[in-house]
Amino acid sequence: MSKTDPGRFFEDYRLGEVIRHAVPRTVGQGERALYHALYPARGALHSSDTFAQSCGLPVAPLDDLIAFHTVFGKTVPDISLNAVANLGYAEGRFLAPVWPGDTLTSDSEVIGLKQNSSGKTGVVWVRTTGRNQQGRPVLSYVRWVMVRKRDPEAPAPEPVVPDLAESVTPDHLTVPEGLRFDGYDFDRAGEPHRLGDYAPGEIIDHVDAVTVEEAEHMMATRLWQNTARVHFDATHREDGRRLIYGGHVISLARALSFNGLANAQMIVGLNGGAHANPCFAGDTVRAWSEVLDCAETNVPGVGALRLRLVAAKDGPGDYALKDDKGKYLPHILLDLDLWVLMPV
Amino acid sequence: MSKTDPGRFFEDYRLGEVIRHAVPRTVGQGERALYHALYPARGALHSSDTFAQSCGLPVAPLDDLIAFHTVFGKTVPDISLNAVANLGYAEGRFLAPVWPGDTLTSDSEVIGLKQNSSGKTGVVWVRTTGRNQQGRPVLSYVRWVMVRKRDPEAPAPEPVVPDLAESVTPDHLTVPEGLRFDGYDFDRAGEPHRLGDYAPGEIIDHVDAVTVEEAEHMMATRLWQNTARVHFDATHREDGRRLIYGGHVISLARALSFNGLANAQMIVGLNGGAHANPCFAGDTVRAWSEVLDCAETNVPGVGALRLRLVAAKDGPGDYALKDDKGKYLPHILLDLDLWVLMPV
Amino acid sequence: MSKTDPGRFFEDYRLGEVIRHAVPRTVGQGERALYHALYPARGALHSSDTFAQSCGLPVAPLDDLIAFHTVFGKTVPDISLNAVANLGYAEGRFLAPVWPGDTLTSDSEVIGLKQNSSGKTGVVWVRTTGRNQQGRPVLSYVRWVMVRKRDPEAPAPEPVVPDLAESVTPDHLTVPEGLRFDGYDFDRAGEPHRLGDYAPGEIIDHVDAVTVEEAEHMMATRLWQNTARVHFDATHREDGRRLIYGGHVISLARALSFNGLANAQMIVGLNGGAHANPCFAGDTVRAWSEVLDCAETNVPGVGALRLRLVAAKDGPGDYALKDDKGKYLPHILLDLDLWVLMPV
Incomplete structure (x- = not known):
């Protein structure tokens, strides 16, 4: 048996299947420092414990996109290793801050499948959820990708295209617990x-x-x-x-x-x-x-x-x-x- | 109103004005690791908690220049975005170690202004102070830069050139609290x-x-x-x-x-x-x-x-x-x- | 006296001598984050506190090669600055995990010396031991390098070539205290x-x-x-x-x-x-x-x-x-x- 993973092809996905992705990852101050070295990130809330505390949070959370990239990265070996194109995102909600020391895992449910007319590729929709070490969701989003078939002759699945919201409505946005801006220091924030x-x-x-x-x-x-x-x-x-x-x-x-x-x-x-x-x-x-x-x-x-x-x-x-x-x-x-x- | 900041021009500075810079920054072990990856830094006191403890400190402080760069970096949007030249430094004093987890803020007082004879630029002197989350100064220095005028027709301010010490005298140097070298291990320090x-x-x-x-x-x-x-x-x-x-x-x-x-x-x-x-x-x-x-x-x-x-x-x-x-x-x-x- | 260190030459080594290398180094989450940015490392045990805990460890240890590189790096100024070639490794044993916050030191004992027939170089064998802040060995290995002589006329030492094991036998391998794989999650590990x-x-x-x-x-x-x-x-x-x-x-x-x-x-x-x-x-x-x-x-x-x-x-x-x-x-x-x- 080959030990290396060639990734999944279109015919390997089943509607409703939940894929438990590898590898859980503890993220912390090291990831934050690298994030700030790799990108010109300067948001005060993510840069400073004291600023975050003045906004009602216990310490500075990790940059939101650290959560996104960490959760997304885990999906790559299972979802997009054989992807031809990353087609879109929808219904992305950041549900809780990620704190230094949190461990994130990532799971994806297959919510749509549609073979392309060429018969060589298909589109896979997944809803990916990132959770922290308490099992609490920190991020959820839908992504769809075009994936190659291993065997063009493999039968096409029943096409299911999920019904996705055009946008997240404001009442579905989650404000982190405790966040308040009534003591906000605009000078220190920069604008x-x-x-x-x-x-x-x-x-x-x-x-x-x-x-x-x-x-x-x-x-x-x-x-x-x-x-x-x-x-x-x-x-x-x-x-x-x-x-x-x-x-x-x-x-x-x-x-x-x-x-x-x-x-x-x-x-x-x-x-x-x-x-x-x-x-x-x-x-x-x-x-x-x-x-x-x-x-x-x-x-x-x-x-x-x-x-x-x-x-x-x-x-x-x-x-x-x-x-x-x-x-x-x-x-x-x-x-x-x-x-x-x-x-x- | 334009939302983006073009930086200050010479005529925007007022003598005696104190500029509260954005963005407060918590620095820690991540910044230290990056510092040691980016520069061939090997000083034992900043590399090792145990060496620092043998010198009377609670843990290894962050490299002194991490403090300098962090405090300096915050001044850039307000002081040197439109600078033609960074002319000099003086009276720099490192006043307290910066420990992992400290949050630094930076403020600058305008202590000198002198328009150049061309009328197109001027020199701005600022004394910048970096403070930790307790408000304690960790670093203070004077810097002067040549800055463009937005409008060459803007009137020149009364020239004020600060009287700066040629050097910090030894009695003005601050030895960190507790520092002692009586148990110093020269082998482990390297020389x-x-x-x-x-x-x-x-x-x-x-x-x-x-x-x-x-x-x-x-x-x-x-x-x-x-x-x-x-x-x-x-x-x-x-x-x-x-x-x-x-x-x-x-x-x-x-x-x-x-x-x-x-x-x-x-x-x-x-x-x-x-x-x-x-x-x-x-x-x-x-x-x-x-x-x-x-x-x-x-x-x-x-x-x-x-x-x-x-x-x-x-x-x-x-x-x-x-x-x-x-x-x-x-x-x-x-x-x-x-x-x-x-x-x- | 010159202040800079040109490194040791072949004739500077004495059989049985123990060299205490500079610089002790505290390693932690920053070094881990950088390791994961520099190498495509994904081992679950080193990526995730929760995975490590499910394997009986208190938190995720630092990647084994962080220990190796840190211990090895310290030997370079004393062992291989004037090396012509890095000839081999043997008898390497990882003796204890390195945890975030540990401080590592490195010492090498000269266990072999043999001048080459050219008279211009010689081979030096050292057994290097890395220890944590409690003095506990975390890593031990033998390395041998070909080093230049400063003076080709310097007399050759009595040749001593250490008797090295062809491999570490399984009974000499150290399983970290507490490690167990009976609750191992193969999905999350990736294979x-x-x-x-x-x-x-x-x-x-x-x-x-x-x-x-x-x-x-x-x-x-x-x-x-x-x-x-x-x-x-x-x-x-x-x-x-x-x-x-x-x-x-x-x-x-x-x-x-x-x-x-x-x-x-x-x-x-x-x-x-x-x-x-x-x-x-x-x-x-x-x-x-x-x-x-x-x-x-x-x-x-x-x-x-x-x-x-x-x-x-x-x-x-x-x-x-x-x-x-x-x-x-x-x-x-x-x-x-x-x-x-x-x-x-």
């Missing part, structure tokens, strides 16, 4: 802008830019124990280039967005997202955000801002995302739809 | 040399050298939340090169100086310093030190050594720093004047 | 294979590959405070290349071996090893393992697997290591002989 200073339709150019290096994206991707070979092996693609993990671009864009969104302290919802074009070392990543919605939460003083966060390889130009055929322009890397929490 | 083995005028070639990579200086600079675009964005300068944060060279030189100064355990004073020439990825950094002074402190057995620490891109040659017009030679990167503590 | 699923002679191609970057190997090597100039200084070798620390390749190979050996949770023995050819940035490292032996330990349910772990620059081909003259093939980087613990 004076409150929720009421943002209006739907407003576009914020985050100005800063980062040129990406091979060592950085590989270190990040390994840290999340995401092992897809295409990120690490320069001999794998014909062009000798290593594809950058899409999540690396998400974290870069989120961190760059500090400049203009310094008070967008926590991500609580992931409504959707597309990795519009691949990113490679040497690319200079920029970011802008469009305000999509402003909402109240069930905690007075804590507001929610819905944002379209875009990463691009070139300057923002006129902030166009797609051409007239609806195809992403070649310099657009990421188009992400998020809910964040901010002082009202 | 046998005591304060008495050094003499003013002596030059020590630190022999080792490090070729710098883009990923390394960017990770370091991000870790200190220093966001000046010129360090990260290869499209920012016309020559496509990313300027390395001057503090990266300081840490490289300090770490390289272990070979010859292994017992120079703690930095307690920063008398002055110049970033003589820019450093870029691919440069191979070497270092040498000149002993400037030896002094006693108020703690028996704990001596202070004043050093000129030099970083250069090429070999030391005859250790010359400047040409006959007083201009730094092109291979000199850093000329730093420090006080360090060492067993007598 | 279903038990000791009984492996057979001597079996070869496992680990499939994955990593292209190595300068920034990565230098960060790793610095983290272990290994200061050999050849790893960091691009001007040191005539070809302008930085030689990658052999231990970096060991960790890469070990981490890559997860795919096929996910349950090989702990390294307990190092029977031998050769750095067959140098590795440079840009090389793509692959790995395979050959099962050499299966054994019981004194703990029911905990088995020991003896492996030949090979790293290579190109594909495994027919898994040949040497040419017909017994010389390593040019693409072979590492040939390591290990004992690991695995559920029976």
